[in-house]
Amino acid sequence: MTVAGTSNTAGAFDALMAHERTTFALGQVAGRLGWDQETMMPRGAADQRSEEMAAMESVLHARRTDPRIADWLEAVDTAALDDTGRAQLRHIRRNFDRARKLPADLAQELARLTSRAQGQWAEARAAEDVASFLPVLARIVALKREEAAALAAGGDPYDALLDDYEPGAKAADLEAMFTALRGPLVALRAACLAQPAPKGLTGLFDEAAQMQLTDKLARAFGYDFSIGRLDKAVHPFSSGSGRDVRITTRTNPVDPFNCFYSTIHEVGHACYEQGIDAAYALTPLGQGVSMGVHESQSRIYENQIGRSRAFTGWLYGQMRAAFGDFGIADEDAFYAAVNRLHNGFIRTEADEVQYNLHVLLRFDLERALIAGDLAVADLEAAWNDRFLADFGFAVDKPSHGCLQDVHWSVGLFGYFPTYSLGNVYAGCLHQAMRAALPGLDAQLAQGDTSGATGWLRETVQRHGGLYTPREVIARASGMAPSEAPLLAYLKDKFSALYAL
Amino acid sequence: MTVAGTSNTAGAFDALMAHERTTFALGQVAGRLGWDQETMMPRGAADQRSEEMAAMESVLHARRTDPRIADWLEAVDTAALDDTGRAQLRHIRRNFDRARKLPADLAQELARLTSRAQGQWAEARAAEDVASFLPVLARIVALKREEAAALAAGGDPYDALLDDYEPGAKAADLEAMFTALRGPLVALRAACLAQPAPKGLTGLFDEAAQMQLTDKLARAFGYDFSIGRLDKAVHPFSSGSGRDVRITTRTNPVDPFNCFYSTIHEVGHACYEQGIDAAYALTPLGQGVSMGVHESQSRIYENQIGRSRAFTGWLYGQMRAAFGDFGIADEDAFYAAVNRLHNGFIRTEADEVQYNLHVLLRFDLERALIAGDLAVADLEAAWNDRFLADFGFAVDKPSHGCLQDVHWSVGLFGYFPTYSLGNVYAGCLHQAMRAALPGLDAQLAQGDTSGATGWLRETVQRHGGLYTPREVIARASGMAPSEAPLLAYLKDKFSALYAL
Known part of the structure; x- marks a missing residue:
């Protein structure tokens, strides 16, 4: 990928889109790992797979918070874009803002916690044992509240979480x-x-x-x-x-x-x-x-x-x-x-x-x-x-x-x-x-x-x-x-x- | 991944190994995409898949030529490592040297050319038509000779290519x-x-x-x-x-x-x-x-x-x-x-x-x-x-x-x-x-x-x-x-x- 100069609108927009294109291609790869895990992966590969997923996530996180995105966004002249370009920009801006607001440590702790918690939930459900799952869930809720506060930046915390799945909904x-x-x-x-x-x-x-x-x-x-x-x-x-x-x-x-x-x-x-x-x-x-x-x-x-x-x-x-x-x-x-x-x-x-x-x-x-x-x-x-x-x-x-x-x-x-x-x-x-x-x-x-x-x-x-x-x-x-x-x-x- | 300081041997070695671990995990992901392509991938996904593979390759190339590797390698005190550590270092040094010697433009042109050439070869083989494949092969040989010269750095060009598959062989x-x-x-x-x-x-x-x-x-x-x-x-x-x-x-x-x-x-x-x-x-x-x-x-x-x-x-x-x-x-x-x-x-x-x-x-x-x-x-x-x-x-x-x-x-x-x-x-x-x-x-x-x-x-x-x-x-x-x-x-x- 050639990164175009950021001094003109077209160059900045092209550079931004090239960056996004690679990021979305990598996102597809990460998604297909998830498909593989549920359909094809041998049982004993689970631990290695979680390292592979973590590696993909760290690459994706770095790309989504790449500081060059801020420069490119600043250099783009929105008025010069057509409807499609403006819509792309709206998503890019939103995704970048959300990615940057979330502290990396918190995201990592949540990822680690929830990857274990899914198994703990399945065990608790099989054993009909709510009590054994409560401490895990309490920790998840505490971290999600932290995440919500970071994303909301003063707004409604639940709306900030909802926005991840339904942009703009209240x-x-x-x-x-x-x-x-x-x-x-x-x-x-x-x-x-x-x-x-x-x-x-x-x-x-x-x-x-x-x-x-x-x-x-x-x-x-x-x-x-x-x-x-x-x-x-x-x-x-x-x-x-x-x-x-x-x-x-x-x-x-x-x-x-x-x-x-x-x-x-x-x-x-x-x-x-x-x-x-x-x-x-x-x-x-x-x-x-x-x-x-x-x-x-x-x-x-x-x-x-x-x-x-x-x-x-x-x-x-x-x-x-x-x-x-x-x-x-x-x-x-x-x-x-x-x-x-x-x-x-x-x-x-x-x-x-x-x-x-x-x-x-x-x-x-x-x-x-x-x-x-x-x-x-x-x-x-x-x-x-x-x-x-x-x-x-x-x-x-x-x-x-x-x-x-x-x-x-x-x-x-x-x-x-x-x-x-x-x-x-x-x-x-x-x-x-x-x-x-x-x-x-x-x-x-x-x-x-x-x-x-x-x-x-x-x-x-x-x-x-x-x-x-x-x-x-x-x-x-x-x-x-x-x-x-x-x-x-x-x-x-x-x-x-x-x-x- | 936390990058440890490079001022002491243990820190530099640990940082190097953490970097390698993520790179190798991503390499496994790229390899599994290849497996998927040959076994599971729907026919019509081929073009998108080549973009996904290119994205993975660009990530891997960036990691393999990351300039921090040179700093870490310099900071490691080899004598303080055990046999396993020294063997890791031998591979890391070799892989880094090879990755850096290969011009990125050449690697990309080869990747583009050979991804098309495989289909052209298959068509030529099916048609029993050597002549149609010769121009493609001539271009590949020319680029591989360039690659060999870059990697050999004055040594035998063929040995430089062979070394990719059989390290140290002549x-x-x-x-x-x-x-x-x-x-x-x-x-x-x-x-x-x-x-x-x-x-x-x-x-x-x-x-x-x-x-x-x-x-x-x-x-x-x-x-x-x-x-x-x-x-x-x-x-x-x-x-x-x-x-x-x-x-x-x-x-x-x-x-x-x-x-x-x-x-x-x-x-x-x-x-x-x-x-x-x-x-x-x-x-x-x-x-x-x-x-x-x-x-x-x-x-x-x-x-x-x-x-x-x-x-x-x-x-x-x-x-x-x-x-x-x-x-x-x-x-x-x-x-x-x-x-x-x-x-x-x-x-x-x-x-x-x-x-x-x-x-x-x-x-x-x-x-x-x-x-x-x-x-x-x-x-x-x-x-x-x-x-x-x-x-x-x-x-x-x-x-x-x-x-x-x-x-x-x-x-x-x-x-x-x-x-x-x-x-x-x-x-x-x-x-x-x-x-x-x-x-x-x-x-x-x-x-x-x-x-x-x-x-x-x-x-x-x-x-x-x-x-x-x-x-x-x-x-x-x-x-x-x-x-x-x-x-x-x-x-x-x-x-x-x-x-x-």
Whole structure:
């Protein structure tokens, strides 16, 4: 890389972009190490791998805090840039500011602590032993509070953490949105569960046949295998940007929906990355703009499209072809089975109605932890009280309660709300997409998602980081983001399903 | 990483080793990208991958030429170090000197040129079109001559290239050794081929069963799957050091020996890396000391052990169990089939007698190219003349001649001789191993290689880069490396097989 002189705008901007390009290429490499770790890495390589990851992180940190970035930023004449250039600059400036605000010692201590804590959390969860994990979690919360204070520079500490996943979002705005969701969702949940439960799946579903059908589903949703691949892993995830975006799934002989819908979900994430304008590859614009927008894509693929009456009709035929008669009489019964509510403890297994209640619980608790209003020692009781209030039955063990999610053990505070924000965004996009595509259900009934995914690619995905998260959703949906379309969609769908 | 002060020996040495450790960890990451490219990477990711690799190379180059290394090296008091520390320093000094001597522009131009040239070579080979590749090769040779001159700094240019793969080796010494090999090998080859040919394999061998047996062979030779894995790839290779050493193989329904013996060969390379003292991991001592010593391990696993009468007796039973009756009557006939000579053009398919003749041809031609004594335009004719002289029949097409190997297209000059040097080293080691392990054949006849591989681990592998290549072979075999044991072994083995 030739570093151009910084005395003129074009030179400074080119030098900045060349620097970023290399940094983003290295970021892709680090991300692929993570993919490898979950899919291919031999068990005994774990210690060496953590040294390799630390080496990559130290290189990336040095590049992200390179003092030349400040010089280049100062030398660039923003007015001389086009919209794309200004958007690049906005990301570069923000990333540089955040990277510089975080003390290197703190970042290293957090990295060390959380890399161990993930294993300690898994052990505590397996042993149903909250107490053994509390000292670790207390240390993580203390460090995250330090991090939040450093990043906030006088502003709201939780917002500073949230900003890492959802640039520009404020907890107060989310709280208002989520408060508007919570009451109606609690009521809708109770109304559905008061009705007779639809028949669910029973029996065993061959795992090889699940993998064949899940591969077909990924293709049906437009996932491009020429720049991706699908492997099995313990947890489903999507990894990578640009021209190498890989996904994973898992199979369970009694629960084929878990395989199919987690695949469709990850395909939504992956199609977002694959769909970004190729001209942005390996630059700040070349990746999904926020976790909330990312989740809007994964959730609209999974739910509004994948769990629609029209699409499940097609999927029913596919499952009959793959598995024979599995005890569900017809498409309507299958649609009810796919969207069936049941009393459950686990967020990741929740249906569309209950999912956000799980997220809102975590959002409130983690804000209290970061604000210092909730002591880690009181977390379990607070969790269990809130769960009882929203769900109407008591948590029976920690793995069904405050130990169920990995997030806090790896330091992810401010991440949970983006799940519900993504659902809210998906609600807005879905409303606009239905208006734009009157023939959508007829396509979905044939297993053809190209109309829907094409609309999402055109209105959301291709832009990458060009607009802010709220801007891209507002431009695509033609409205300021609001929870109203999501609520209306859920009430319509589940009132019909449960004859409310 | 905290950089210690350079004013005292311990601080400078520690800082140097911390720097190296991170560099070697990054080197492992870059190597694994190469593995991924050959085994897992989606086709359409190639362009992005080359940017990722270039980014890693630029990071590695900056670390390897970091001017602080010079300061640290100056501040270290060598006399205060133990043998291990001094050996580390020897490698660090050598690597730094080489990295600094190579102009960055030249390295970048070579990297760009050879990354394209590999594809151009493959196209030329497929089209049997030498002429289309000559301009590319001429440019590569010109740049490698520049590189050689820069590295040699007044010494022999070819030696400077050779030194990259075999530190301390001199072409003049190799030439003497190879000259002593060539005449007897040409004569032994002619004598064997004048005899009736043993029966070879015919029929089809199920590829899934080949993979099962090759997995068993890898385990039998001590390959540790807890820190490695075996995948299919177009070309067999071993990749990585320390606790993550991966191998690949390939299957061909008519040629199971290709799968089995290429696996055993790669297992030899991989066991060398896996067997190095864990205390050396991610340091200059933590990888095989030279390509010649590496090849000594892969070849002794493959040939002196894997193609021995005792071991092939066991393998015959395994193949009967896996494939049923495949038309070879008994262990003796199987041993003859495994070691059968035939007239062939291709180095990688050659038996133990003919293999080195292929290598010696390339060694002489590439030295002439680098010396400027042979023009690229005359390469094909020179190749074909020499082939006719040594093998007694004419090259029929370029893919059977000077276009058969990828090496020169990717700039590997000075690499070929390490194949034959490895065979020479394997001959020395085999002689000493036989003397040390009188019961070896009885073990091998049971498929038990632990005596042999344990001896190699103890005498060679565990030392990593602690000794120079010649030292480690001399210490292990109790003699100055010489071609005599290899020649004696080949004459004995093939005289018996062919009733000479």
